Amino acid sequence: DIVMTQSPDSLAVSLGERATINCKSSQSVLYSSNNKNYLAWYQQKPGQPPNLLIYWASTRDSGVPDRFSGSGSGTDFTLTISSLQTEDVAVYYCQQYYTTPPAFGQGTKVEIK
Amino acid sequence: EVQLVQSGAEVKKPGESLKISCKGSGYNFTNFWIGWVRQMPGKGLEWMAIIHPGDSDTRYGPSFQGQVTISADKSSSTAYLQWSSLKASDTAMYYCMRHETYYYGSGSYGYYYYIDVWGKGTTVTVSS
Numbered sequence: 001d002i003v004m005t006q007s008p009d010s011l012a013v014s015l016g017e018r019a020t021i022n023c024k025s026s027q028s029v030l031y032s033s034n035n036k037n038y039l040a041w042y043q044q045k046p047g048q049p050p051n052l053l054i055y056w057a058s059t060r061d062s063g064v065p066d067r068f069s070g071s072g073s074g075t076d077f078t079l080t081i082s083s084l085q086t087e088d089v090a091v092y093y094c095q096q097y098y099t100t101p102p103a104f105g106q107g108t109k110v111e112i113k
Numbered sequence: 114e115v116q117l118v119q120s121g122a123e124v125k126k127p128g129e130s131l132k133i134s135c136k137g138s139g140y141n142f143t144n145f146w147i148g149w150v151r152q153m154p155g156k157g158l159e160w161m162a163i164i165h166p167g168d169s170d171t172r173y174g175p176s177f178q179g180q181v182t183i184s185a186d187k188s189s190s191t192a193y194l195q196w197s198s199l200k201a202s203d204t205a206m207y208y209c210m211r212h213e214t215y216y217y218g219s220g221s222y223g224y225y226y227y228i229d230v231w232g233k234g235t236t237v238t239v240s241s
Contacts, residue, residue, distance in 0.1 A: 001175065038226070040227035040228070042158075042228070044158075049208050049231040049232065049233055049234055050150075050158065050208070050228075050231055051231070052227060052228060052229055055213075055226070055227040055229075056227075061229070091157075093157065093158055095158075095160075095227070095228070097212075097225070097226050097227055100172050100174075101160050101172075101173075101174035101175065102160050102225075103160065104157060104158040104159070104160065105157075106157050107157045107158070
């Protein structure tokens with residue numbers, strides 16, 4: 001099974017500042033046939049279900065603000081919030097869907113400093 | 114609007130059986146892999162199992178194989194997750210979810226990818 005490891009476990013960022021979350025997979029999730037990284041990011045606000053932010057490592061889902069961006073390839077990925085807003089306080093999860101089971105990272109909690 | 118509507122909260126005793134449900138609407142239920150994610154209190158997300166309602170093909174996470182059973186009823190567009198004998202450690206929030214599913218050619222296998230739709234969750238509490 002592929003293991004997903006996020007860092008840090010939590011971070012506190014000032015309003016308007018950049019937040020960066022890292023996600024590392026135990027093996028590559030880049031499918032060579034189509035050159036796509038099978039990696040998604042989700043946001044879970046307190047008391048709510050998760051919500052899809054980014055798929056194929058860098059494609060924003062419909063309606064997701066452009067301050068959210070995803071990057072990386074192979075085994076190392078990053079979610080960046082360019083200018084943190086109050087409504088971005090949440091736990092963020094990466095997930096690979098390259099193999100079964102499509103494992104999640106352990107989550108990164110983002111708070112306001 | 115695509116929606117997954119889950120059944121209500123459950124309180125059970127250890128050893129009891131349980132079946133929770135998730136009704137899909139706003140899309141062709143038979144064409145998308147649908148399944149369940151567990152979130153234990155204060156913890157992260159764990160992918161449990163999925164089913165393809167069109168042919169009842171299933172996939173289970175290793176930790177959940179043999180512990181739960183996933184099923185689906187095409188006629189009512191409803192997916193289910195059931196336990197035959199609950200444990201206290203089954204206490205958790207259970208989210209129904211839909212995987213984006215791609216078909217490469219007519220009659221081909223449906224490949225599942227990222228999770229694009231989530232239900233609101235069903236709380237299961239198991240306590241004596």
